[in-house]
Amino acid sequence: MDDELIDEAGIPRSRYTRLPGKGFFYPDSLDEERSERRAKEAIEGSEAVVIADGDADGLACAAMVREAYDAALDVADFEAAIAARLAEGDDDEDEEATDHDEDEEAADRGDDDALAGDTHEEDESDDPTDDAHTRSPVGLVAAGPYSLDTSLERVLAYADDDVDLFVCDLCPDDYEWIAEPLEALAEEAASVRWFDHHQWDEETAAAVRDLGVDLVIGESDEECTADVALRSLDHAFGDRWAELATVTRDHDLWIKEDPRSDDLADYSYWAGSEEYATVVGAYGADLPETVEAFVADRRVEKEARIDAAVDRAVTHEVGEWTVAVTYGRCSQNEVAETLREAGADAAVIVKPAGSASIRGSDGFRHAHEVAGRVNGGGHPQAAGCKPDIYDDMLDYAQHWTTEGQACKRVILAGFEAVAEEVAAAETGEENGE
Incomplete structure:
Protein backbone atom coordinates (compact mmCIF):
# COMPACT_ATOMS: atom_id res chain seq x y z
CA MET A 1 0.00 0.00 0.00
CA ASP A 2 1.20 3.48 -0.87
CA ASP A 3 1.98 5.26 2.41
CA GLU A 4 0.47 8.45 1.04
CA LEU A 5 -2.98 6.82 1.01
CA ILE A 6 -3.01 6.66 4.81
CA ASP A 7 -0.93 9.76 5.48
CA GLU A 8 -3.17 12.50 6.87
CA ALA A 9 -0.86 15.34 5.89
CA GLY A 10 -2.66 17.57 3.43
CA ILE A 11 -5.94 15.61 3.62
CA PRO A 12 -9.01 17.52 4.87
CA ARG A 13 -10.12 16.55 8.35
CA SER A 14 -13.63 15.92 7.00
CA ARG A 15 -12.15 13.02 5.03
CA TYR A 16 -9.53 11.43 7.28
CA THR A 17 -11.80 11.35 10.34
CA ARG A 18 -14.07 9.04 8.35
CA LEU A 19 -11.25 6.50 8.09
CA PRO A 20 -9.39 4.43 10.71
CA GLY A 21 -5.91 5.46 11.78
CA LYS A 22 -2.78 3.89 10.35
CA GLY A 23 -2.76 1.11 12.92
CA PHE A 24 -5.92 -0.38 11.43
CA PHE A 25 -4.01 -1.20 8.25
CA TYR A 26 -1.19 -2.92 10.12
CA PRO A 27 -1.67 -6.71 9.79
CA ASP A 28 -2.85 -8.46 12.94
CA SER A 29 -0.31 -11.24 12.44
CA LEU A 30 2.61 -8.78 12.63
CA ASP A 31 0.97 -6.94 15.50
CA GLU A 32 0.61 -10.22 17.39
CA GLU A 33 4.26 -11.07 16.87
CA ARG A 34 5.35 -7.71 18.21
CA SER A 35 2.94 -7.85 21.16
CA GLU A 36 4.11 -11.36 22.01
CA ARG A 37 7.74 -10.31 21.98
CA ARG A 38 7.19 -7.24 24.13
CA ALA A 39 5.05 -9.18 26.60
CA LYS A 40 7.74 -11.83 26.92
CA GLU A 41 10.39 -9.17 27.57
CA ALA A 42 8.20 -7.53 30.23
CA ILE A 43 7.19 -10.74 31.99
CA GLU A 44 10.33 -12.89 32.06
CA GLY A 45 12.15 -12.73 35.38
CA SER A 46 9.67 -10.35 36.96
CA GLU A 47 8.87 -10.56 40.65
CA ALA A 48 5.28 -9.53 39.91
CA VAL A 49 3.22 -8.93 36.77
CA VAL A 50 0.29 -6.56 36.33
CA ILE A 51 -2.26 -7.13 33.59
CA ALA A 52 -4.16 -3.83 33.42
CA ASP A 53 -6.56 -2.02 31.19
CA GLY A 54 -4.55 0.59 29.32
CA ASP A 55 -6.66 3.55 30.45
CA ALA A 56 -5.99 5.97 33.31
CA ASP A 57 -7.77 3.75 35.83
CA GLY A 58 -5.97 0.52 35.00
CA LEU A 59 -2.57 2.16 34.69
CA ALA A 60 -3.00 4.00 38.00
CA CYS A 61 -3.40 0.57 39.56
CA ALA A 62 -0.20 -0.60 37.87
CA ALA A 63 1.61 2.43 39.27
CA MET A 64 0.32 1.56 42.75
CA VAL A 65 1.52 -2.03 42.50
CA ARG A 66 4.96 -0.82 41.45
CA GLU A 67 5.01 1.62 44.34
CA ALA A 68 4.14 -1.20 46.73
CA TYR A 69 7.02 -3.29 45.34
CA ASP A 70 9.43 -0.32 45.19
CA ALA A 71 9.69 -0.97 41.46
CA ALA A 72 8.94 2.38 39.81
CA LEU A 73 11.01 3.50 36.83
CA ASP A 74 13.00 6.74 36.61
CA VAL A 75 10.62 9.46 35.43
CA ALA A 76 13.42 11.71 34.14
CA ASP A 77 13.95 9.57 31.05
CA PHE A 78 10.29 9.84 30.11
CA GLU A 79 10.17 13.60 30.64
CA ALA A 80 13.16 13.97 28.35
CA ALA A 81 11.48 11.85 25.68
CA ILE A 82 8.27 13.92 25.90
CA ALA A 83 10.23 17.14 25.57
CA ALA A 84 11.99 15.75 22.51
CA ARG A 85 8.68 14.86 20.87
CA LEU A 86 7.38 18.37 21.46
CA ALA A 87 10.55 19.92 20.06
CA GLU A 88 10.31 17.78 16.93
CA GLY A 89 6.66 18.72 16.42
CA ASP A 90 5.61 15.08 16.33
CA ASP A 91 1.93 15.10 15.42
CA ASP A 92 1.59 11.56 14.08
CA GLU A 93 -1.10 10.34 16.45
CA ASP A 94 -2.24 7.23 14.66
CA GLU A 95 0.74 4.94 14.39
CA GLU A 96 -0.63 2.58 16.96
CA ALA A 97 -3.63 2.51 19.21
CA THR A 98 -3.49 0.51 22.39
CA ASP A 99 -6.38 -0.80 24.46
CA HIS A 100 -7.32 2.63 25.79
CA ASP A 101 -10.29 4.65 26.96
CA GLU A 102 -13.27 2.46 27.81
CA ASP A 103 -13.88 -1.28 27.39
CA GLU A 104 -14.70 -1.17 23.70
CA GLU A 105 -11.39 0.39 22.70
CA ALA A 106 -9.69 -2.98 22.87
CA ALA A 107 -11.51 -3.87 19.67
CA ASP A 108 -10.60 -0.60 18.04
CA ARG A 109 -6.90 -0.90 17.20
CA GLY A 110 -5.86 1.99 15.03
CA ASP A 111 -9.20 3.80 15.22
CA ASP A 112 -8.42 6.72 17.51
CA ASP A 113 -5.55 8.90 18.56
CA ALA A 114 -2.61 6.67 19.33
CA LEU A 115 0.23 6.90 21.74
CA ALA A 116 3.13 9.00 20.66
CA GLY A 117 6.15 7.00 21.65
CA ASP A 118 5.35 3.37 20.84
CA THR A 119 5.22 2.53 17.14
CA HIS A 120 5.11 -0.65 15.10
CA GLU A 121 8.42 -0.01 13.49
CA GLU A 122 11.61 -0.96 15.25
CA ASP A 123 12.86 2.31 16.70
CA GLU A 124 16.48 2.94 15.94
CA SER A 125 16.61 6.24 17.84
CA ASP A 126 18.39 6.92 21.11
CA ASP A 127 15.14 7.29 23.05
CA PRO A 128 16.06 6.16 26.59
CA THR A 129 12.54 4.77 27.11
CA ASP A 130 12.61 2.28 24.24
CA ASP A 131 13.29 -0.65 26.54
CA ALA A 132 11.33 0.66 29.53
CA HIS A 133 9.03 -2.36 29.51
CA THR A 134 12.01 -4.57 30.38
CA ARG A 135 13.38 -2.58 33.31
CA SER A 136 11.01 -2.88 36.25
CA PRO A 137 10.83 -6.03 38.39
CA VAL A 138 7.06 -5.56 38.16
CA GLY A 139 6.17 -6.29 34.56
CA LEU A 140 3.27 -4.41 32.98
CA VAL A 141 1.03 -5.91 30.30
CA ALA A 142 -1.59 -3.49 28.99
CA ALA A 143 -4.69 -5.37 27.90
CA GLY A 144 -8.38 -5.04 27.20
CA PRO A 145 -11.39 -7.24 27.89
CA TYR A 146 -11.05 -8.83 24.46
CA SER A 147 -7.38 -9.69 24.96
CA LEU A 148 -7.49 -10.77 28.60
CA ASP A 149 -7.25 -14.47 27.78
CA THR A 150 -4.19 -13.88 25.60
CA SER A 151 -2.52 -11.82 28.32
CA LEU A 152 -3.12 -14.55 30.90
CA GLU A 153 -1.68 -17.13 28.51
CA ARG A 154 1.44 -15.03 28.06
CA VAL A 155 1.96 -14.71 31.79
CA LEU A 156 1.52 -18.47 32.09
CA ALA A 157 4.10 -19.04 29.35
CA TYR A 158 6.79 -16.59 30.43
CA ALA A 159 6.48 -15.84 34.16
CA ASP A 160 8.36 -17.62 36.92
CA ASP A 161 6.30 -20.07 38.94
CA ASP A 162 6.48 -17.96 42.09
CA VAL A 163 5.31 -14.73 40.45
CA ASP A 164 2.70 -12.47 42.03
CA LEU A 165 -0.01 -11.73 39.46
CA PHE A 166 -2.34 -8.73 39.55
CA VAL A 167 -5.25 -8.17 37.15
CA CYS A 168 -6.66 -4.64 37.24
CA ASP A 169 -9.69 -2.90 35.77
CA LEU A 170 -10.74 -5.83 33.57
CA CYS A 171 -13.94 -7.86 33.66
CA PRO A 172 -14.37 -11.06 31.62
CA ASP A 173 -17.69 -11.42 29.81
CA ASP A 174 -17.59 -15.15 30.43
CA TYR A 175 -15.49 -17.35 32.70
CA GLU A 176 -14.98 -20.17 30.21
CA TRP A 177 -12.76 -18.23 27.83
CA ILE A 178 -10.26 -17.37 30.57
CA ALA A 179 -10.68 -20.58 32.57
CA GLU A 180 -7.72 -22.58 31.26
CA PRO A 181 -4.90 -20.04 31.74
CA LEU A 182 -6.36 -18.65 34.96
CA GLU A 183 -6.74 -22.08 36.54
CA ALA A 184 -3.15 -22.94 35.66
CA LEU A 185 -1.89 -19.61 37.04
CA ALA A 186 -3.86 -20.12 40.25
CA GLU A 187 -1.91 -23.36 40.71
CA GLU A 188 1.54 -22.07 39.73
CA ALA A 189 1.70 -18.42 40.80
CA ALA A 190 2.58 -17.37 44.34
CA SER A 191 -0.59 -15.27 44.38
CA VAL A 192 -3.29 -13.98 42.04
CA ARG A 193 -5.12 -10.79 43.00
CA TRP A 194 -7.82 -9.16 40.88
CA PHE A 195 -9.07 -5.60 41.39
CA ASP A 196 -12.02 -4.23 39.43
CA HIS A 197 -15.15 -2.09 39.60
CA HIS A 198 -17.17 -3.32 36.62
CA GLN A 199 -20.42 -5.25 36.94
CA TRP A 200 -19.55 -8.93 37.21
CA ASP A 201 -21.79 -11.88 36.51
CA GLU A 202 -22.25 -13.67 39.85
CA GLU A 203 -21.30 -17.08 38.43
CA THR A 204 -18.14 -15.71 36.84
CA ALA A 205 -17.06 -14.00 40.06
CA ALA A 206 -17.75 -17.15 42.06
CA ALA A 207 -15.74 -19.28 39.63
CA VAL A 208 -12.75 -16.93 39.85
CA ARG A 209 -12.88 -16.85 43.65
CA ASP A 210 -13.19 -20.64 43.83
CA LEU A 211 -9.69 -20.83 42.36
CA GLY A 212 -8.31 -18.97 45.36
CA VAL A 213 -8.01 -15.69 43.47
CA ASP A 214 -8.34 -12.64 45.71
CA LEU A 215 -11.06 -10.88 43.69
CA VAL A 216 -12.12 -7.47 45.00
CA ILE A 217 -14.94 -5.75 43.09
CA GLY A 218 -15.86 -2.18 43.98
CA GLU A 219 -19.25 -0.59 43.44
CA SER A 220 -19.19 0.48 39.79
CA ASP A 221 -21.10 3.71 40.42
CA GLU A 222 -19.06 4.70 43.49
CA GLU A 223 -15.46 3.54 42.95
CA CYS A 224 -12.97 3.25 40.15
CA THR A 225 -10.47 0.40 40.19
CA ALA A 226 -7.74 2.72 41.48
CA ASP A 227 -9.88 3.15 44.61
CA VAL A 228 -10.10 -0.62 44.94
CA ALA A 229 -6.36 -1.13 44.51
CA LEU A 230 -5.53 1.66 46.94
CA ARG A 231 -7.55 0.08 49.75
CA SER A 232 -6.61 -3.51 48.89
CA LEU A 233 -2.84 -3.35 48.57
CA ASP A 234 -0.90 -3.87 51.80
CA HIS A 235 1.16 -0.70 51.59
CA ALA A 236 1.19 2.67 53.36
CA PHE A 237 0.33 4.92 50.43
CA GLY A 238 0.74 8.65 50.95
CA ASP A 239 -1.85 11.37 50.30
CA ARG A 240 -0.63 11.77 46.70
CA TRP A 241 -1.92 8.32 45.86
CA ALA A 242 -5.32 8.88 47.44
CA GLU A 243 -5.60 12.08 45.42
CA LEU A 244 -4.64 10.22 42.23
CA ALA A 245 -7.43 7.69 42.86
CA THR A 246 -9.93 10.48 43.52
CA VAL A 247 -9.07 12.37 40.34
CA THR A 248 -9.04 9.17 38.30
CA ARG A 249 -12.50 8.34 39.65
CA ASP A 250 -13.68 11.81 38.66
CA HIS A 251 -13.22 10.93 35.01
CA ASP A 252 -13.83 7.21 35.09
CA LEU A 253 -17.28 7.66 36.67
CA TRP A 254 -17.87 10.80 34.60
CA ILE A 255 -18.27 13.01 37.67
CA LYS A 256 -16.34 15.83 35.98
CA GLU A 257 -15.72 18.03 39.00
CA ASP A 258 -11.92 18.14 38.83
CA PRO A 259 -10.36 19.53 35.62
CA ARG A 260 -7.26 17.44 36.22
CA SER A 261 -9.21 14.28 35.48
CA ASP A 262 -9.50 15.19 31.80
CA ASP A 263 -5.74 15.72 31.71
CA LEU A 264 -5.16 12.26 33.16
CA ALA A 265 -7.61 10.62 30.78
CA ASP A 266 -6.19 12.31 27.70
CA TYR A 267 -2.61 11.70 28.72
CA SER A 268 -3.22 8.02 29.41
CA TYR A 269 -4.67 7.72 25.93
CA TRP A 270 -1.86 9.53 24.16
CA ALA A 271 1.02 8.06 26.17
CA GLY A 272 2.42 4.55 26.26
CA SER A 273 1.47 2.45 29.27
CA GLU A 274 5.00 2.51 30.74
CA GLU A 275 5.20 6.28 30.36
CA TYR A 276 1.84 6.96 31.98
CA ALA A 277 2.36 4.58 34.89
CA THR A 278 5.78 6.10 35.57
CA VAL A 279 4.71 9.74 35.34
CA VAL A 280 1.61 9.46 37.55
CA GLY A 281 3.59 7.25 39.90
CA ALA A 282 6.06 10.10 40.34
CA TYR A 283 3.70 13.09 40.24
CA GLY A 284 0.23 11.81 41.03
CA ALA A 285 -2.67 13.83 39.63
CA ASP A 286 -0.58 17.00 39.20
CA LEU A 287 1.20 16.39 35.93
CA PRO A 288 4.52 18.14 35.26
CA GLU A 289 4.76 21.11 32.88
CA THR A 290 6.26 19.04 30.06
CA VAL A 291 3.33 16.65 30.10
CA GLU A 292 0.82 19.51 30.35
CA ALA A 293 2.37 21.05 27.25
CA PHE A 294 2.18 17.71 25.43
CA VAL A 295 -1.49 17.28 26.33
CA ALA A 296 -2.36 20.84 25.30
CA ASP A 297 -0.65 20.30 21.95
CA ARG A 298 -2.66 17.18 21.22
CA ARG A 299 -5.96 18.73 22.27
CA VAL A 300 -6.03 21.07 19.30
CA GLU A 301 -6.63 18.12 16.98
CA LYS A 302 -8.85 16.37 19.51
CA GLU A 303 -11.28 19.30 19.74
CA ALA A 304 -11.50 19.58 15.96
CA ARG A 305 -12.44 15.89 15.70
CA ILE A 306 -15.08 16.28 18.40
CA ASP A 307 -16.66 19.17 16.48
CA ALA A 308 -16.71 17.12 13.27
CA ALA A 309 -18.44 14.18 14.95
CA VAL A 310 -21.04 16.38 16.64
CA ASP A 311 -21.84 18.02 13.30
CA ARG A 312 -22.51 14.57 11.78
Missing part, protein backbone atom coordinates in the same frame (compact mmCIF):
# COMPACT_ATOMS: atom_id res chain seq x y z
CA ALA A 313 -24.95 13.49 14.50
CA VAL A 314 -28.55 12.53 13.68
CA THR A 315 -31.21 12.00 16.35
CA HIS A 316 -33.74 9.15 16.46
CA GLU A 317 -36.77 8.66 18.69
CA VAL A 318 -36.74 5.14 20.14
CA GLY A 319 -39.52 4.45 22.61
CA GLU A 320 -39.33 7.23 25.18
CA TRP A 321 -35.68 8.00 24.39
CA THR A 322 -33.95 10.43 22.09
CA VAL A 323 -30.90 8.68 20.68
CA ALA A 324 -28.20 10.70 18.89
CA VAL A 325 -26.06 8.68 16.49
CA THR A 326 -22.85 9.88 14.87
CA TYR A 327 -19.75 8.53 13.13
CA GLY A 328 -16.07 9.32 13.05
CA ARG A 329 -12.65 9.09 14.60
CA CYS A 330 -13.04 11.11 17.77
CA SER A 331 -13.03 11.13 21.57
CA GLN A 332 -16.36 9.49 22.25
CA ASN A 333 -16.92 10.65 25.82
CA GLU A 334 -16.72 14.33 24.94
CA VAL A 335 -18.86 13.82 21.84
CA ALA A 336 -21.47 11.98 23.90
CA GLU A 337 -21.48 14.70 26.56
CA THR A 338 -22.06 17.38 23.92
CA LEU A 339 -24.92 15.40 22.41
CA ARG A 340 -26.49 14.85 25.84
CA GLU A 341 -26.29 18.58 26.52
CA ALA A 342 -28.18 19.08 23.26
CA GLY A 343 -31.04 16.92 24.56
CA ALA A 344 -30.11 13.31 23.77
CA ASP A 345 -30.90 10.64 26.34
CA ALA A 346 -28.31 8.34 24.77
CA ALA A 347 -25.49 8.76 22.29
CA VAL A 348 -23.94 6.27 19.87
CA ILE A 349 -20.55 6.97 18.33
CA VAL A 350 -19.75 4.57 15.50
CA LYS A 351 -16.04 4.28 14.78
CA PRO A 352 -14.31 3.79 11.41
CA ALA A 353 -12.70 0.57 12.70
CA GLY A 354 -16.18 -0.95 13.12
CA SER A 355 -16.84 -0.67 16.84
CA ALA A 356 -19.18 1.73 18.60
CA SER A 357 -19.47 3.50 21.95
CA ILE A 358 -22.85 3.77 23.65
CA ARG A 359 -23.26 6.44 26.30
CA GLY A 360 -26.29 6.97 28.50
CA SER A 361 -27.59 9.59 30.92
CA ASP A 362 -29.68 9.78 34.06
CA GLY A 363 -32.68 9.12 31.83
CA PHE A 364 -31.06 6.17 30.06
CA ARG A 365 -29.28 3.48 32.06
CA HIS A 366 -29.47 0.59 29.61
CA ALA A 367 -26.28 1.06 27.56
CA HIS A 368 -24.92 -2.34 28.60
CA GLU A 369 -28.20 -4.02 27.60
CA VAL A 370 -28.10 -2.51 24.12
CA ALA A 371 -24.41 -3.38 23.73
CA GLY A 372 -25.09 -6.93 24.88
CA ARG A 373 -27.38 -7.41 21.89
CA VAL A 374 -24.65 -6.44 19.42
CA ASN A 375 -21.56 -8.29 20.61
CA GLY A 376 -20.57 -6.01 23.46
CA GLY A 377 -21.12 -4.98 27.06
CA GLY A 378 -20.14 -2.50 29.75
CA HIS A 379 -21.86 -0.26 32.27
CA PRO A 380 -25.48 1.01 32.41
CA GLN A 381 -24.33 4.42 31.18
CA ALA A 382 -21.17 3.53 29.27
CA ALA A 383 -20.77 0.50 27.04
CA GLY A 384 -19.19 -0.59 23.80
CA CYS A 385 -19.69 -3.14 21.05
CA LYS A 386 -18.46 -4.29 17.67
CA PRO A 387 -21.31 -5.80 15.65
CA ASP A 388 -20.42 -9.01 13.82
CA ILE A 389 -21.18 -7.63 10.37
CA TYR A 390 -17.74 -7.27 8.78
CA ASP A 391 -16.77 -10.28 6.67
CA ASP A 392 -14.20 -8.71 4.37
CA MET A 393 -12.67 -5.42 3.31
CA LEU A 394 -15.62 -4.67 1.02
CA ASP A 395 -17.80 -4.54 4.11
CA TYR A 396 -15.37 -2.09 5.67
CA ALA A 397 -15.27 -0.06 2.46
CA GLN A 398 -19.05 0.25 2.62
CA HIS A 399 -18.77 1.11 6.31
CA TRP A 400 -16.44 4.02 5.57
CA THR A 401 -18.30 5.37 2.54
CA THR A 402 -21.73 5.22 4.22
CA GLU A 403 -20.51 6.50 7.60
CA GLY A 404 -21.34 3.23 9.30
CA GLN A 405 -24.95 2.85 8.17
CA ALA A 406 -25.08 -0.95 8.66
CA CYS A 407 -23.54 -0.66 12.12
CA LYS A 408 -25.95 2.12 13.04
CA ARG A 409 -28.94 0.03 11.94
CA VAL A 410 -28.12 -2.99 14.09
CA ILE A 411 -27.39 -0.83 17.14
CA LEU A 412 -30.66 1.08 16.73
CA ALA A 413 -32.41 -2.28 16.47
CA GLY A 414 -30.81 -3.12 19.80
CA PHE A 415 -32.24 0.09 21.27
CA GLU A 416 -35.68 -0.81 19.94
CA ALA A 417 -35.54 -4.29 21.46
CA VAL A 418 -34.48 -2.92 24.84
CA ALA A 419 -37.19 -0.24 24.65
CA GLU A 420 -39.80 -2.96 24.10
CA GLU A 421 -38.48 -4.91 27.10
CA VAL A 422 -38.52 -1.83 29.33
CA ALA A 423 -42.06 -0.93 28.22
CA ALA A 424 -43.26 -4.48 28.86
CA ALA A 425 -41.69 -4.50 32.30
CA GLU A 426 -43.32 -1.18 33.19
CA THR A 427 -46.69 -2.47 31.98
CA GLY A 428 -46.25 -5.60 34.09
CA GLU A 429 -45.49 -3.51 37.16
CA GLU A 430 -48.57 -1.38 36.57
CA ASN A 431 -50.67 -4.54 36.38
CA GLY A 432 -49.14 -5.86 39.57
CA GLU A 433 -47.36 -8.73 37.86
